[in-house]
Amino acid sequence: MRIDIVTLFPELCDSFLHASILGRAAAKNLFEAHCHQIRDYTKNKQKQTDDYPYGGGCGMVLYAQPIADCLREVQAQCAAQGRGRPHVVFLTAAGRPYNEGVARRLAACDSLTLVCGHYEGIDQRVIDAFGDEELSIGDYVLTGGELASLVVADSVLRLQPGVLAEEKGYQEESYWDGLLEYPQYTRPEIWEGRPVPSVLLTGDHTRIDAWRAKQSHARTAERRPDLYEEWCRTHPLTPARWKRSERAALVRTGEQLAAAAQIYSESWQMSHREACTPDFLAEHTPEAMRQRLEADRTAGWAFYLHSTAGKPDAIVGVCHKTGEIGRLYVSPAAQGRGIGAKLLAFAQKKLPEHTRTFVTVLETNRPAIALYLRMGYREEAGTPAVSPEAHQTFTNRVREQKLVRTQLRDSEMDD
Numbered sequence: 001m002r003i004d005i006v007t008l009f010p011e012l013c014d015s016f017l018h019a020s021i022l023g024r025a026a027a028k029n030l031f032e033a034h035c036h037q038i039r040d041y042t043k044n045k046q047k048q049t050d051d052y053p054y055g056g057g058c059g060m061v062l063y064a065q066p067i068a069d070c071l072r073e074v075q076a077q078c079a080a081q082g083r084g085r086p087h088v089v090f091l092t093a094a095g096r097p098y099n100e101g102v103a104r105r106l107a108a109c110d111s112l113t114l115v116c117g118h119y120e121g122i123d124q125r126v127i128d129a130f131g132d133e134e135l136s137i138g139d140y141v142l143t144g145g146e147l148a149s150l151v152v153a154d155s156v157l158r159l160q161p162g163v164l165a166e167e168k169g170y171q172e173e174s175y176w177d178g179l180l181e182y183p184q185y186t187r188p189e190i191w192e193g194r195p196v197p198s199v200l201l202t203g204d205h206t207r208i209d210a211w212r213a214k215q216s217h218a219r220t221a222e223r224r225p226d227l228y229e230e231w232c233r234t235h236p237l238t239p240a241r242w243k244r245s246e247r248a249a250l251v252r253t254g255e256q257l258a259a260a261a262q263i264y265s266e267s268w269q270m271s272h273r274e275a276c277t278p279d280f281l282a283e284h285t286p287e288a289m290r291q292r293l294e295a296d297r298t299a300g301w302a303f304y305l306h307s308t309a310g311k312p313d314a315i316v317g318v319c320h321k322t323g324e325i326g327r328l329y330v331s332p333a334a335q336g337r338g339i340g341a342k343l344l345a346f347a348q349k350k351l352p353e354h355t356r357t358f359v360t361v362l363e364t365n366r367p368a369i370a371l372y373l374r375m376g377y378r379e380e381a382g383t384p385a386v387s388p389e390a391h392q393t394f395t396n397r398v399r400e401q402k403l404v405r406t407q408l409r410d411s412e413m414d415d
């Protein structure tokens with residue numbers, strides 16, 4: 001790949017591109033980078049690159065002509081190397097947002113030219129004439145496009161084959177799946193009283209991978225709910241096959257109801273601890289939950305108790321009247337085995353008469369929301385907030401989301 005940077009500060013850009021990992025990769029001819037001085041293409045005596053904006057206003061605007069001539073020179077150099085026309089990107093605060101997806105797209109170009117703006121901007125006519133796109137690296141304004149062009153160059157070049165190959169530690173990191181990185185630790189094992197999470201010292205890579213995945217999910221859900229929602233939408237979940245030892249049975253007997261209430265209580269307390277006061281959590285005893293389930297049953301709900309090797313470990317409820325699925329809880333000890341997804345699919349099958357099934361979930365219950373999104377549920381606009389009385393018991397003003405999934409009737413599926 002060939003990268004050209006068109007700038008008023010070529011030395012600054014050049015020194016970055018020829019240092020560290022990129023410098024080593026350039027020395028091995030894994031890519032070539034050229035930085036061009038816009039000022040060299042001016043035609044006035046003072047080598048002036050900018051002027052006052054038409055229409056008035058503060059700041060200066062870069063002339064079109066020197067940038068255009070510089071871009072023509074880059075095009076000629078690429079052609080002389082037998083390359084096609086370079087893809088030209090202008091870095092401006094008004095551009096479309098840059099992200100890893102764009103980096104991957106640009107990484108596929110044979111030659112990429114990055115043009116750095118300065119002062120108040122660039123004469124729009126040169127952008128219109130030469131630009132394939134305008135990109136911004138974030139919602140803040142830099143004094144110039146150099147840092148932005150280096151951000152783009154760095155993130156694109158690290159994706160070029162061989163650039164990270166010798167830096168073994170980076171290989172895994174170079175795989176971006178839309179989730180944030182899990183936390184990393186190195187020696188010493190205890191630093192200033194802070195130990196490394198013990199799972200990382202076990203040598204058990206199945207457990208380590210599971211821990212890291214959980215950290216990535218939790219971080220992304222908390223810090224970047226927008227990214228996480230997108231990840232869930234683009235990673236649909238197909239429930240695993242039921243194991244021979246798994247069963248789900250309609251709750252009929254008092255004993256089954258008590259087992260369901262026990263799971264409901266434990267799991268409810270765990271998934272709502274963030275949203276509730278400790279007193280409110282403590283009210284959710286197995287007995288209180290049993291009474292709730294009984295009241296729900298009177299109102300038309302049916303509950304199913306899931307067990308593995310005869311041991312109850314999850315519940316789910318369906319309401320035939322409304323098409324609602326609820327009370328989907330997996331006991332804390334059985335979580336992480338895909339039981340939630342299996343039971344949700346099971347509950348959907350119990351409602352063949354409904355083309356729309358729905359769930360309601362507190363917005364703080366992120367693992368549940370992730371499961372529903374991955375299983376094809378989408379938020380219904382304008383969902384009302386939880387009742388005002390409930391607000392007194394929740395630590396924050398939490399909203400309850402209604403998520404809806406459209407399912408085909410069996411007869412429609414046959415068509």
Ligand code: ADE
Pocket residue numbers: 091092093094095117135136137138139140141142143144145148
């Ligand atoms: N030039 C000034 N601010 C910028 C930004 N946020 N992204 C790209 N180029 C810029």
